[in-house]
Amino acid sequence: MRRVKLGTAVDxxxxxxxxxxxxxxxxxxxxxxxxxxxxxxxSKGLEDRLNVxxxxxxxxxxxxxxxxxxxxxxxxxx
Numbered sequence: 001m002r003r004v005k006l007g008t009a010v011d012x013x014x015x016x017x018x019x020x021x022x023x024x025x026x027x028x029x030x031x032x033x034x035x036x037x038x039x040x041x042x043s044k045g046l047e048d049r050l051n052v053x054x055x056x057x058x059x060x061x062x063x064x065x066x067x068x069x070x071x072x073x074x075x076x077x078x
Contacts, residue, residue: 018036022029
């Protein structure tokens, strides 16, 4: 998994609680934040949608001229 730096501002009390959990569980603060973000996104159903994109990426290989032809087709309103 590729990691990227993230700069943000959070409530001081919330950060203190997260640090306390990290210390109590002997984990890095980063892992607590990542896990919390994963759980939040899962509760919103976003992970499933992202997995569909990951699983199907590149599956329908079409030559550029065919894609261009399809995109230039007139819009049919039903």
